[in-house]
Amino acid sequence: MEEEEEEEEEDQTIYTVTVNYEGQYSIWPVDRELPLGWESVGKQGYKQECLEYIKGIWTDMRPPSL
Template sequence: MPEEPYAREYMVVRNNEEQHSLWPIGRELPLGWHEEGKHGTREECLDHIERIWTDMRPLSSRRRSVQ
């Protein structure tokens, strides 16, 4: 029986542009993505991302707008 996708445990990941996503624990991360530290259910990880990722612009865009 296939595993229910929402029953998995996830981790929050971040790339070099400080964009966040969630990723199933146990799967290899794509190049350029790093574990951020939060693990939990899909909903817990999405809630965490919503709290910490308040500016959706990539880091390079934020830096350009300050100059």
């Protein structure tokens, strides 16, 4: 666990929060092209910041197609 925390502290990558057509959220490095089917929601920041943002807005993880 401690090793994982150290990796998180060293990660200086800036991410963008993304969403797909099913309303599922993820993060993606801003310096890489988004995969097909995903679009940015406009929120960028460090990994933990983006994950906290997703946690606050994505309360129902079931895809609408269910």
